[in-house]
Every structure is written in structure tokens, then in C-alpha cells.
Amino acid sequence: MAGPSPRSGPPVSGAQPEEADRLRDLLLAPGYLKVLFLCALIGIPVSLAAFWFLVGLHELEHVLWADLPHDLGWDAPAWWWPLPLFLVAGLVVGLVAARLPGAGGHIPASGLHTGGASPTALPGVLLAAAASLPFGAVLGPEAPLIALGGGLALLFRNLAHAPTAAQSTALLGAAGAAAAISAIFGNPVVAAVLLIEIAGVGGPRLFAVMLPALLSSGVGALVFTGFGRWTGLETGSLSLELPAPSPRLDAADVLWTLIMAVTIAVATHLLLSAGRLVALYTMKAVPVRTVLCALGAAACAALYTLSTDRSPADVATSGQSTLSTLAADPHAWSVGALLAVLAFKGAAYTLCLGSLRGGPVFPALFLGAATGVLLAPLPGLGVLPAMAAGMAAATGATLRLPVSSVVLVALLLGSLDVMPLVILAAVVAFITTELLPPHPRRSTGEHSSPPGEAA
Numbered sequence: 072m073a074g075p076s077p078r079s080g081p082p083v084s085g086a087q088p089e090e091a092d093r094l095r096d097l098l099l100a101p102g103y104l105k106v107l108f109l110c111a112l113i114g115i116p117v118s119l120a121a122f123w124f125l126v127g128l129h130e131l132e133h134v135l136w137a138d139l140p141h142d143l144g145w146d147a148p149a150w151w152w153p154l155p156l157f158l159v160a161g162l163v164v165g166l167v168a169a170r171l172p173g174a175g176g177h178i179p180a181s182g183l184h185t186g187g188a189s190p191t192a193l194p195g196v197l198l199a200a201a202a203s204l205p206f207g208a209v210l211g212p213e214a215p216l217i218a219l220g221g222g223l224a225l226l227f228r229n230l231a232h233a234p235t236a237a238q239s240t241a242l243l244g245a246a247g248a249a250a251a252i253s254a255i256f257g258n259p260v261v262a263a264v265l266l267i268e269i270a271g272v273g274g275p276r277l278f279a280v281m282l283p284a285l286l287s288s289g290v291g292a293l294v295f296t297g298f299g300r301w302t303g304l305e306t307g308s309l310s311l312e313l314p315a316p317s318p319r320l321d322a323a324d325v326l327w328t329l330i331m332a333v334t335i336a337v338a339t340h341l342l343l344s345a346g347r348l349v350a351l352y353t354m355k356a357v358p359v360r361t362v363l364c365a366l367g368a369a370a371c372a373a374l375y376t377l378s379t380d381r382s383p384a385d386v387a388t389s390g391q392s393t394l395s396t397l398a399a400d401p402h403a404w405s406v407g408a409l410l411a412v413l414a415f416k417g418a419a420y421t422l423c424l425g426s427l428r429g430g431p432v433f434p435a436l437f438l439g440a441a442t443g444v445l446l447a448p449l450p451g452l453g454v455l456p457a458m459a460a461g462m463a464a465a466t467g468a469t470l471r472l473p474v475s476s477v478v479l480v481a482l483l484l485g486s487l488d489v490m491p492l493v494i495l496a497a498v499v500a501f502i503t504t505e506l507l508p509p510h511p512r513r514s515t516g517e518h519s520s521p522p523g524e525a526a
Contacts, residue, residue, distance in 0.1 A: 121251040121252075128200070147383075173196060177214065179431050180349070190223075207387035213433070215430070221248040260482070328495050331446060332495070332500045336507075348511055360426070372415065404441075460495075473498055
């Protein structure tokens with residue numbers, strides 16, 4: 072005789088509960104509610120720590136790349152200016168990677184992930200980031216922020232003598248990372264989506280990770296924004312002011328987006344693969360070869376200045392401030408300057424990916440935007456669609472997290488009119504990257520496999 076229908080009564084003993092019932096049971100579990108409440112509380116101190124960390128990086132970078140050259144009577148840093156700064160970065164990061172727990176954080180070429188965040192690794196992570204990012208490393212602050220948020224969350228958990236189960240540890244680490252990283256992206260939604268995709272879970276567990284991450288990053292964003300307005304200090308959060316009104320998309324935009332997405336994905340994949348090879352080279356003699364790679368990146372910035380007479384800061388640093396100026400006035404860049412910055416910044420990015428410490432997102436955004444501006448004169452394209460497609464393709468190929476890439480680029484551009492191009496570029500770039508040969512992965516120092524790759 073057939074058992075009762077799922078609509079006519081409760082499930083029979085031993086049967087799997089419905090997804091909604093499983094989610095309801097999970098949300099009402101006392102242990103999960105305690106973790107959720109703890110995540111909300113953790114968002115406050117973590118966001119404050121991220122605020123001061125980013126303020127320190129931003130102020131030190133401004134001193135090194137603007138104030139000091141101005142005090143010396145220069146309108147822009149001299150061509151040789153990156154050499155001593157990158158030398159300091161290479162020396163400090165090399166010693167941190169060789170001597171301190173956690174090796175200063177995971178190697179940027181391995182991508183973004185939450186693995187390896189721990190209180191014991193925090194000093195090395197912060198020191199390596201402080202020596203890398205303000206001194207000109209072609210990397211962003213997102214990876215150190217993830218480690219900072221996750222490490223602080225676990226530190227507060229230990230101080231509060233909270234349970235140390237594997238599930239609660241993962242949730243707290245993700246929530247702390249989301250609270251910290253929402254500061255630099257300027258939006259808690261980006262942070263929550265990014266951490267959801269990095270976690271790589273599904274079903275009810277997806278919501279179990281999403282709610283603490285979203286709640287903690289939302290609380291952190293409130294504290295972060297209010298505290299920034301109260302103090303009047305800046306952290307350099309990324310926002311773009313585009314000079315032109317949103318265009319009406321047509322078939323030409325779609326065609327060029329497809330071509331750009333494939334091309335940018337292949338080029339980005341090659342840069343990241345080269346970064347993995349640099350990491351393999353560096354790890355065989357970490358202190359010395361880290362310095363050599365850092366000086367190589369400095370030489371790229373110096374050669375760029377000598378060939379274009381523009382500031383070496385266009386090549387050095389994450390590209391965050393340069394991206395804002397590029398978006399505001401793309402016509403200020405000649406074709407030669409765009410080609411030069413793509414070549415030299417791409418080479419410096421590769422060297423920094425395998426040697427210094429930071430994240431891969433911000434330079435990829437800049438390289439994608441610069442490629443879009445370079446290709447904007449193509450028939451039927453235009454600056455805004457080209458920038459949107461370039462940024463989405465570069466981010467999608469770098470992160471291999473298509474949803475996060477779409478959300479990030481769409482929020483940066485602030486235009487729903489180009490959303491179809493953003494989605495198309497990110498998805499095509501992601502698929503293209505997945506079909507290409509995998510990056511070199513043997514012993515590159517990452518704590519776990521990058522997003523999108525099997526272990």
C-alpha cells in the first residue's frame with residue numbers, strides 16, 4: 072500500500088525532511104541563533120578595525136606618493152621614485168613570509184579565499200600588507216581585509232570562550248571577513264555575495280552562511296560609514312563618477328562585449344598563470360627573490376614614466392585612485408599611454424601576484440577599464456559600455472566568481488542600463504577561463520585551492 076502523499080501528512084519516519092523544514096529547523100536552533108547574534112556583535116569591532124586599517128594604508132600611500140614628492144618640489148614622483156619604495160616592500164614582505172606565522176597571508180596569485188585566517192597569523196598579515204600596499208604593490212587590500220576580519224572574529228570568539236565547533240568557526244570567519252571587506256567595496260551586498268561564492272556552499276547551508284555574512288557586513292557598513300563621517304577621515308573606498316549619460320545598447324555593443332570578454336579572459340588567465348610561476352620562483356629563496364620581484368615591478372613603473380612622461384603611480388599601487396580619474400576623464404589618456412599602462416602595469420601586476428601581499432581585484436578592475444577605454448572608439452561601442460564590459464570580464468576572469476563580479480561592477484558603475492553587458496561579459500569571461508588550462512598549482516603557498524579550482 073502506498074505511503075501518504077507529502078501533501079496529505081507529515082513525512083514518514085526516516086524520510087528526508089523538506090528543504091523548507093530543514094531551513095526552519097536550522098534557523099530556530101539555539102546554537103545557530105547564538106552564532107547569528109555573535110556575528111552581529113562582531114561586525115562592530117571588526118568594521119572599526121577595518122576602518123583604521125584602511126585609513127592607515129590610505130594616508131601612508133598619500134604621504135609616499137603625493138606629499139613627499141610635493142615637498143621635494145615635484146608635480147609628480149620622479150621616474151626612479153618607485154625603486155626605493157618597492158625595495159622596502161620586498162625586504163619587509165620577504166622577512167615576514169620567511170619568519171612569521173602565516174607567511175604574511177596567502178599569495179595573491181592563488182585568488183581570494185577565507186582559508187588560513189587565524190589570530191596567530193594576523194600580525195604577519197597586517198605587517199606584510201602595510202609594507203606592500205602603500206609602498207606601491209600592484210595589489211588591492213581585499214585579501215588582507217578578509218584575513219583581518221576572519222582572524223579578529225575568531226580572536227573575539229576565543230576571548231568570549233564561545234563554542235569552537237567547525238561549523239561555528241566557519242560562520243564566524245565568514246561573517247568577520249564580510250564585515251571587513253564591505254568597507255573597501257563600499258557596499259555590504261558586495262561583501263556578502265563575495266563571501267557566499269567563496270564559501271562555495273549550497274542549499275540550506277547557503278542561507279546559513281549568507282545570513283551571518285549579510286547581517287555582520289550590514290552592521291559593519293553602518294558603523295563604518297557613520298564613523299567615517301564623524302571623524303572626517305578617508306579610507307579610499309572605490310566609487311566612480313562617469314562623465315557621460317548612460318547609452319542605449321544595441322547589437323554592436325553585444326558583439327564587441329563577446330569579443331572583449333573572451334580576449335580579456337585569455338589575457339587575464341595568462342597574467343595569473345605567470346603570477347603562479349613567479350610564486351614558484353619566489354618560494355625557493357623567499358627573502359632574496361621577493362626583493363628581486365619587487366624591484367622588477369618598480370622597474371616597470373620607472374620605464375612607464377620614462378616612456379610616457381606620466382606619473383609612475385599609474386603603474387604602481389592598486390589602481391584604485393587611478394581608476395577613478397580614468398573613469399572621470401577617459402579622453403585625458405592617449406592611445407600610447409593606454410597601451411603603455413596596460414603593458415607595464417600588467418607586468419608589474421604579475422610580479423606582485425607571486426611575491427608581495429594583497430588582493431588581485433583592484434588591479435584587474437583597472438586593467439579591464441583601461442582596455443575598455445582603449446577599445447571604446449570601435450564602431451558602435453562607446454566609453455561606458457566598453458568600460459563596463461572590460462571591468463566585468465577582467466573581474467570575472469580573475470575572481471572566477473561570476474555573481475560577485477556582476478554585483479561589484481554594476482554597483483561601481485551605478486547604471487542599470489549597462490547591466491546586460493556586465494552580466495554577459497562576466498559570464499563569458501568566467502566560462503572562457505574555466506575552459507582554459509588550469510594555472511600552475513604545485514606548492515605556491517596558498518592555504519587552500521582558489522575559488523573555482525579543485526584541490
